[in-house]
Amino acid sequence: MFIHLMAGIVFIYLGTRLLLPLRVGKKTKLGLALLLLIISQQHFINRFVFGGLASPEIPASLLLLQGWCFLFLVLLLIFTLLRDLVLLIGWVARKIRGSSKSAPASQAFSSGRRQAMMVVLASGTAFWGIREAVGLPDVRHVEMVIPRLPKALDGLSIVQISDMHASPLLQSSWVSAVVDRVNALKPDLILFTGDMVDGNPTVRAADVAPLRRLRANYGILGAAGNHEYYSNFTGWMKAFPALGINMLQNRHEVLNIQGQPLVIAGVTDVAAERVGLPGPDLAAALQGAPEDAVRILMEHRPANAPENVSHGIDLQLSGHTHGGQIIGMNAVVARFNGGYLYGQYKVDTLNMYVSSGAGLWNGFPVRLGVPSEIPRIVLRSA
Structure with a gap:
């Protein structure tokens, strides 16, 4: 059950750090949250719906899609953690200097454009990782x-x-x-x-x-x-x-x-x-x-x-x-x-x-x- 618990923590973290700040309608945000939950809990779904965690009996194409989604989630988690680490370091540095102003670099790093770049990079890297995984x-x-x-x-x-x-x-x-x-x-x-x-x-x-x-x-x-x-x-x-x-x-x-x-x-x-x-x-x-x-x-x-x-x-x-x-x-x-x-x-x-x-x-x-x-x-x- 450890993998399901960790996936739940990832869902909460990414939901809080990426979904909640989005400037979209409530229905869109709810839909994205539901999609994120399904991706994070795919192993739980496989275990109790598709015959088991070790070998869910579902088509290879769906397994590849699941794998891509899960790797995308992992990479997005890593990129978000790195982003938040940079923001935290910047915040601590400003506190030490006694400044209350936000640094332009921090603002840029947390911008919507940066988040879009994170999504694109995670998507492409996940595709390459899946391709390498199933090769001979x-x-x-x-x-x-x-x-x-x-x-x-x-x-x-x-x-x-x-x-x-x-x-x-x-x-x-x-x-x-x-x-x-x-x-x-x-x-x-x-x-x-x-x-x-x-x-x-x-x-x-x-x-x-x-x-x-x-x-x-x-x-x-x-x-x-x-x-x-x-x-x-x-x-x-x-x-x-x-x-x-x-x-x-x-x-x-x-x-x-x-x-x-x-x-x-x-x-x-x-x-x-x-x-x-x-x-x-x-x-x-x-x-x-x-x-x-x-x-x-x-x-x-x-x-x-x-x-x-x-x-x-x-x-x-x-x-x-x-x-x-x-x-x-x-x-x-x-x-x-x-x-x-x-x-x-x-x-x-x-x-x-x-x-x-x-x-x-x-x-x-x-x-x-x-x-x-x-x-x-x-x-x-x-």
């Missing part, structure tokens, strides 16, 4: 040195797919294009690191069907993210293996590649505990795994990396953050994820790659300065 992810080529990696495995390629979020917004055609892009890389391994879907398996069946075409030399494995638990987790754990994806829930697989053992482990997400299912348990996931083999961990959230060092993890692959989605939000998102955002990290002896995600949640479809990606990670021995 670029391939990011990464090399990571794993000190314990046997020479025989030098050059092993892993394609990580994280935060795909197949949904009414990112449908089968988009998923199929992602599959084509991944297969063109001819990966040795494909590893899914959570948030693959939004919606029930029966509803999303056609959208995820292209995943059956994925090919990798040594296997396709995955671990769940928080969004898998938001809609029929049990059903998805049956659906993914049927698509050729070996889901690792607090367990591991030992692959024999070029005569060398390679441990691939996966843990569940903390969202599991909210629905009475086992939370992440790395000790259980690694039980019986050979100590001398390189260990690769799929964990949707990156924050546990420091604790995972003690389990001998050589490489952790995570997602969840979406890279912050908007430049400027990075610090906030990183704070809630152990300080990790996207890209390569070295945590003691543990190497980690945090993907900015192939897709994103349809409730906030925006990317500004943080592109989506499909990481192709090539392992190198020391």
